[in-house]
Amino acid sequence: MGASDFVNLPNIGTSVRRKEDYRFLTGGGQYTDDITLANQSYAVFVRSPHAHANINSIKIAAAKAAPGVLDVFVGEDVAADKINGLPCGWLITSTDGNPMKEPPHPILAQGKVRYVGDHVAMVVAETLEQAKNAAELVEVDYDVLSAVVRVTDAAKATALHDAAPDNHCYKWAIGDKAQVDAAFANAAHVTKLDLTNNRLIPNAMEPRAVIGSYSRATEEYVLYVSNQNPHVERLLLTAFVMGLPEHKVRVIAPDVGGGFGSKIYLYAEDVCLTWASKKLNRNIKWTADRSESFVSDAHGRDHSSHAEMAMDKDGKFLALRVHTDANMGAYLSTFAPAVPTILYATLLAGQYTTSQIYVEVDAWFTNTAPVDAYRGAGRPEATYLLERLVTRCGWELGLAQDEIRRRNFVKDFPYQTPVALQYDVGDFHALLKRGNELAEVAGFEQRKTASAAKGLLRGMGYSCYIEACGLAPSNIAGALGARAGLFECGEVRVHPTGSVTVFTGSHSHGQGHETTFAQVVAARLGISVDAVDIVHGDTGRVPFGMGTYGSRSLSVGGTAIMKALDKIETKAKKIAAHLMEASDADVEFANGEFTIKGTDKKVTFGQVALTAYVPHNYPLDKLEPGLNETAFYDPTNFTFPSGTYICEVELDPATGVVRVDRFTAVDDFGNIINPMIVEGQVHGGLVQGIGQALLENCVYDPESGQLLTGSFMDYAMPRADDMPNFTLDTLCTPCSHNPLGAKGCGEAGAIGSPPAVINAVLDALKPLGVIDFDMPASPSRVWEAIQSAKH
Template identity: 85%
Template sequence: MGANENFAKLPHIGESYRRREDYRFLTGSGQYTDDINLPNQRYAVFVRSPHAHATIRSIDTSRAASMPGVARVFTGADMAGKVNGLPCGWLITSTDGQPMKEPPHPVLAQGKVRYVGDHVAMVVADTVAQARDAAEAVVVDYDVLPAVVDVRDAARATALHDAAPDNRCYKWAIGDKAQVDAVFAKAAHVTKLDLTNNRLIPNAIEPRSAIGAYNRATDDYTLYVANQNPHVERLLMTAFVLGLPEHKVRVIAPDVGGGFGSKIFLYAEDVALTWAAKQLNCAVKWTADRSEAFLSDAHGRDHVTHAEMAMDSQGKFLALRVHTDANLGAYLSTFATAVPTILYATLLAGQYTTPQIYVEVDAWFTNTAPVDAYRGAGRPEATYMLERLVTRCAWDMNLPQDEIRERNMITAFPYQTPVALQYDVGDYVGALHKANALADVKGFEQRRKASEAKGLRRGLGYSSYIEACGIAPSNIAGALGARAGLFECGEVRVHPTGSVTVFTGSHSHGQGHETTFAQVVAARLGIPVENVDVVHGDTGRVPFGMGTYGSRSISVGGAAIMKALDKIETKAKKIAAHLMETGEGDIEFANGEFVVKGTDKKVTFGQVALTAYVPHNYPLDKLEPGLNETAFYDPTNFTFPAGTYVCEVEVDPQTGTVKIDRFTAVDDFGTIINPMIVEGQVHGGLVQGIGQALMENCVYDKESGQLLTGSFMDYALPRADDMPSFKLDTVCTPCTHNPLGTKGCGEAGAIGSPPAVINAVLDALRPLGVKDLDMPASPARVWEAIQAAKP
């Protein structure tokens, strides 16, 4: 039995402990960045471009600078030559061997603005109201240029950057094009599909917020920021932008009210506030309002794709050929370039044994907000494309949706895909069968007839997804263009009384780390969960860490903690052996006790901890006092959560209204630490994915480049009454290469649900002649599709 299988049998593992952090959140006792106020604090407001593309002729700050309470108005000219531009964290090499085009990304615009919301100036004043009044008094003379917002028009548009005259950032590909083309030439059938993965705006409950502070006495900086990875924020800001020694900058990310990827990145505001704090010798605070967040937060998705599947006469997949145009927005955000390449194309094998795959990606600059990772980051785009295509293949071959999936599913592991990844383990057919049973697919036809009797159309949609989590290992990621390591750090500090403090480089912004990590430590050491404290989000307290994204926290962060616990056990056994006057090899540790094999002699973990700090009877010739260990964990592979989702909808053809009547999700997350937390994560992901499928859509005006969906009046987020009661279940194949057997669960719902929903809607509308429909399937769009299909 593997170590990860043993771990799953320990006390506390698989138990639904209530989240210990919820009490402070529900009672208003949390501490978010905007709750923090520092001595000698002023407030910043950013002047943002009202134009999508324009040359800046001049900026007149004289009136604003003289207004009451204004300390300073900063522009790009103040930073030129002193502050570098924002870096991109992933280098992609084009098919011609040339590096991607990487134009400068100034913190405050220099000479040109490239999207509505671009940073033009920063006003700092004694109050927010004074800063806002002064910001309105800044006069900017713009020479407006033509704008492009649709990725399909980018190649023919006015260049945004001198470094990319055709607006292309890179052309990238994976797979053997000649072999794939040869398979297509002989295939019995080819199914083709064109689709768009709509742009999304993250909209976490807590808007972005930051406070930059400077201590003249010590020459130290502190940045409080709503961020998912404070160490990465510090590294990028110090090493690449401000040129400061890391030990002089402390980044603190306190409670964070949701991120979904949008708070991973180094944003211009964070740098500007930190830099300005020294210029003014005061703390400088900024909190985005919701309208500002719509404009300035990194957006998600925005792919346009053409895909083709070659099959034999029995519906077996032979080859897949894909071309995607990816919209990167006006500038390269921190991880933007990896999303449509490494995190997208490498997942296009899905759960299927397709022997040959060729994927080509063109990435473009447009006059829109930068696009970067958003819950799922490339995997939702891959799953949506593939599962829409697989359903179209089923219809073309006159096969049931579940049958064509099962016919092509991988059943032998490990499995090497044709797009670089090797899956270690899975049970895709088992998840499909369980989903069918839980969704009562056998009763669907009866329910369809009942809907038709009411004048409604009922449809059934499938999605069998796979995702790659815990981006790893560092050497492979580096070879693929990553400019940082992708390990994690954990420190375990045992106190004299046997209680424990854990310092983790992961960061919690709603996932329940303070509970789940405590369960892991308590299970490993055989102590009560309440005796474990978890610390995160502070570069001044945590040794190092890469933060939380890509569903990596438990599989990478938790594994680092487990490695530190292994070191704790090794040292503790030496102490226990000394106390019981026996050899170290005779000691067994389980359930919080050190036992001499074959005897009833034992000491508790608490006794050993006290001995480590009160070393009166201690092997001082062999061991240092204390019981504190740190470990770094660099995974040897991704983890691969997978599952099958089944969605059932009713569509009113008179109004185009779509109602989700049933939604079933069966996932394989490997070992599950806290089922209640996992269920909550799946629920949240499902709602976000269904939101994309039915409601959410970021739209820019094609002529002016203005954001048309700049508030909740125009951008629809799902509410509780839009959702059905979800049916959830799991299968379990523990990950083979981490000590916990975990795989990650935070993004699965958002990855698997969009194609299930759209496939169900199209299944309902097929009898009406509707063959295709892009997200979101809003009532107006559905109604228009029905009308267009009428003879």
């Protein structure tokens, strides 16, 4: 079944209400912290108050003697048990042919701490209160060292690791530098831009939580964890850190209250509790408080870049040249090296036919929390740089923001970019045209005049993004440094009554899998959506899976399910043919019924299901009983969602306050299964992207390395009243290489919106002489920029 056939089935393209919402809205969800096991104890971590220090000694006697304490663990205990450090899941090779520098990342600090929040000791006690009290009794003697937090200062700072004495992790590049340099030498005009993509702190509604459990009777571990990919968590934990047989470890990720990338990784707490549960023969729970989340969750973004665009006299892009310094933080998190390389540089072609591109990336260690994938993972950083630069190109050449883009759009597909990716389908002109219509661009000057009458400035900004989703295929990803496969698994189990249970490796943490996947299966089998249950998040029940991130759930996980359904249909046709005394080659299946071509014979899907399990009239000589199939799917290419975003802001020059007045988003997600869920995903992404552009900003003190934005008092999360009513629409060019024709939608809003907002802010500030600005456009920063321009 192809994408064009599938999209016409019942339930597809329908806004079915989410099946999972009843339990969430009525308090019936079960998150990790809701679980209480028998004989449960509690862990509290002693964390470093210093960004960089040698550990002279750790005194734990008083803490161990405190009421209710079961034990206190430090780095020496970890080393004695030969527990390895946290592994990095992606290897980058430097331009000189050497592998990146990969310093050890111990689960409890050994000899040195490298950022505020680094794990120094773990206290386990009967109650949480007892563990907290005992943690305060742990005495650590530190020899404080100088710290570095800015990526641009890393090269000349004190070394964090012996393995990286210059704090340099890798230098990576893509593109033909000689051809790019030649294009610049012959260009009619060159536009240059320096910009920073500010560091962000993920703030999922549910903080990270872990329960470690061990059974001496079976020698089995169970890890309950708020995580986006349980099978990858188990693989890293067993094969690379603890050296355990994989079949002896079960990872269960129950309901997860948001992840946005920050819950993809194997964290130190996960390993510590698993390891200690056997040592103490106790179930152990740890739940982060919000302050711990600020310092210990993997952060996002944090790039400093210089970009240049070479153009001919008509504004046609000839070549792009980029250098980026990427902050890795104190250690390499699970997928960190891939973010500023494979997931960033390969997207710098954008929607444009720039014939030559050269990108060079230097990655550095600093005394900050590790940085990793955060909603969009490299794609927001690429889009921000490119769309800021394209807007500047238009301004310098006197071309309208839409015109400079229109002149350079890719028109013919498939299109091979100069930075490795090949776009299969798209219609960028149609997206821009529809965006201009919905944004009422023709009336902008009138609205700008009305704002001026009130003493306010009005600006309009564009962003035309493209992203790569469903990272694939595994052999290419492996060649690019991935240390794991990137396939997905789906199992479809048909029950005797005709109801179905689906087991998927794509884990849901807010995306609505239990509804969307049920719609896919129900449409294919001609049964009710309510007759389909979706199981995910449990390595003990799901065969395998690579988890949820990179907007891969439907295009990769959904396709695995479709392939399992192909097998179900093939076998079911054989059973139906036997029941109707016909050849299976003559059997057709549609709307839940099997029919014989040219006759009125038919049997229902329910009849076939029952026959498979009650095989009284069954071709036992040819078929096994039962109707249960599993399939794995490894994509042949990325999918490429794209869109045009247009933001309109009103700005008060007296106070610097920026108000987003209008925001229009037109996206191409391929075929859409549930428009309501897609709309919700776009809304969420837009809020996160606008939040970065106007409000959110992680700040460390440049001298001490202390986190200055360590709470919601200092880190400004967006609220409902910061947002306008969004105007949304979708156009569709179905993905050409998966049977659903789906592309992915979960990250688009966060990718396309930041440059649209900042371009709008700069458009408003241009008359005052402000030509550059870095996120976030907070009132104080905008006001200061205005004052600086006056002098």
